[in-house]
Amino acid sequence: MSASQSAVRSRAEAVKVSRTFDWLILFTLFFVVLGGYHIHYMLTGGDWDFWTDWKDRRLWVTVAPIVSITFPAAVQAVLWWRYRLPFGAVVCILGLLLGEWINRYMNFWGWTYFPVNFCFPSNLMPGAIVLDVVLMLTNSMTITAVIGGMAYGLLFYPGNWPIMAPLHVPVEYNGMMMTLADLQGYHYVRTGTPEYIRMVEKGTLRTFGKDVAPVSAFFSAFVSILIYFLWHFFGKWFGGTSFTQSS
C-alpha cells in the first residue's frame, strides 16, 4: 500500500475507524480535562469545595461558580465551533466530579480518614447542563455568556442546598450555637487548617437580613458572565490551528 492510498477500503470500515477515533478522542479529552480542570479548581476553589464548614451562603456561593465556569466555557468553544457538539460544559463537570470524588474518597477518607459527609465536592451539574443547552439552542457565545453564565451562577446554590441543608441544622454545644457543619470542622481536627483561615460570612453585605444567598448568587452570576467570555476566547484560541504550519 502506498502512502497515497487510503487505509480503509469500504464505507463500513471508514465508519468503524471513525467511531474508534471518537472513543479515543472522547476518552483522552475526558481525562485531560479531568486533570487540568481538577488542578485548576483545587487551586482556585480549594477549601470552599473541600469542607462543609466553608460552604457558606456568601463566599462559597460567590467563588465556586466564578472559578468553575472557566473550563466549561473553553471546552464549549472548541467542541461547539469545531464540531457543533453541545456537551463541552457537561463533559468538564463529569470529569471534574469524577476526579474530585476519587480524591475525596481515596485521599481525604482513605488516607486521612476525614468522613465523606464532611469533605464531599460541590454539585456543579445543573448549571453545566443549562449552559450547554443555551449554547446549543442559541448558537451564540454572547447569549450563552449572558443567559447561560447567569444561570450557571444562579443554579449553584439551589442545586447544592438539598445536600447542604441538613448540615445547617443548629446544635447547642457547650453553651454555644453552631451548625452541624461548624461542628464537623471543629470535631475532625485539621492541623494545617486552623479556624481563622476559614473565609466564611465575611463581607459588607448586611442589608438583606438573612437572605444574602440570592444576592451573592446574582453577583456570582454577573461575574460568571465575564469569566465565560474570557475563557470562551481562550478556548477558541486554543482550539484554532492558526499556529500550526500548513502543508
Add this chain to the structure above:
Amino acid sequence: MKLIKDKVAKLSFVALLVTVTAAMFYAPTASAHGEKSQAAFMRMRTIHWFDLNWSKDTVPVNDTMTISGKFHVFAGWPETVDKPEISFLNIGIPGPVFIRQGSWIGGQLVPRSVTLELGETYEFKVLLKARRPGDWHVHTMMNVKGGGPIIGPGKWVTVTGTMGSFVNPVTTLLGDTINLETYNLSNTYFWHAFWYALGLAWLAYWARKPIFVPRHIAVEAGKADSLITAADKKVALGFAVGTIAVVAFGMSSTNAAYPVTTPLQAGLLRGMKPIELPAKTVNVKVEDATYRVPGRAMQMTLTITNNGDSSVRLGEFNTAGVRFLDPKVHTDETGYPDDLLAEEGLTVSDNSPIAPGTSRTVQVTASDAAWEVYRLADLIYDPDSRFAGLLFFFDEAGNRQMVMVDAPLIPSFI
C-alpha cells in the same frame, strides 16, 4: 566488549526497576509533625507550654482523654512573626485520629479563633475522643495567623479498638440525635449520583451518534447547522426544563424537610481570661548566655535577686517544651515525655537557697542531647538569635514561681 557493556547496562536498568518497584512496597507511616524542623526561635520565643498533662497513654476507640496545662504568651514575641491577635488552639495529630470534643482557654470554650495578650499566661484544656486505632504523637498546638502553627510538646498515645465502632452522637436543637460520622451521607451520595447520571445521559445522547470526524467535516463544509436537528432541540429543551424543575423541587422539598437552618458561625473570641499569677518576688537578670555547640549545652550567667520572704532555689529551665531539671530541687512526677525531659540537665554553680533580700550571680548550664535532637541548636541560624525560656524557682515550702528570661545567645564553636 560492547556486548558486555550492553549487558551491564541492561542488567543495571533491570536492577533499578526492581529497586524502585520494591521501594513502593515500603511505605512506613509518617507519625510525627515536623516539630523538630520548626525554627528554634519560633518554639523558644512565642508560646511556652508548661504543666502539661496527657490524661491517658492508652485510649480505646470512643473513649476520651484530655490534654491540659498552661501556656505563657511570650512578651518579647519576635518581630518576624505576627502577634497572636488571631490565634486558634489546635491539636497536633495526624488527621482526625481523635475528634476534638472540646477545647477551653481560661474555662471558655474556644471552637473559634481567639485573641491572646502578650505577657499573659493562660490555662487550657482539650478534650479528645479516640477514633482511629494506632500509636499517635499528640501535640499541643497554637495556630497564629501570620505566624503559622506553633507546635508544642507531644506525647505518644495508643488508641485501641476498631474505627468501625466509632460513633459521634450529637443532639440538634430540634431534638434529633444523629451520628455525625455518617449523617447525611446517603443523601449526599443520592444527589451526586442523580446529577452525575443526568450529565452522563446528556453526554450519551450525543455520543450515540458519530462525534468528531464526520461533524468536523460537516462544519468545515459549511453545513454546521444541519448537525443539530429539531429532535435534538426538543431533547435539549427537555434537559434544561427538567434540570430547572429538579433544582426547584429539590430546593422547596429541602426547605420543607429542614425548616430551621442557621448560617455557619464565625467570629473572633476576645477577652480570654488569663491566670492571675502571684506578684513576682524573684528577679533575674541575664548577664550573658552562650551555646556551646560541641557540648550541646547552654550556659547562662544569671543574677538572681530574691525580694520575697522565703529563700528560693532554681529547679527548672523550660524552653521550647524541653525541661531541664535540677533533681536536687525538683523532679517530674507527671509522666512528661522522656525525650523532652532532661531530669538531670540543669546545673547551677551554687544552688544553695538564696535568702530573702539577697542577690547572687550564678552560672547555669542546661545540657542535654535534646538541644541537638530537637534542633534547638539551630537557633544560631535563625533570624533572631535570642533565646527565651521559663525559669522555675522553688521556695522552702515547695511553692513555685515562674520567671521569664529573654536574652541574646552567642554560639561557641570551640
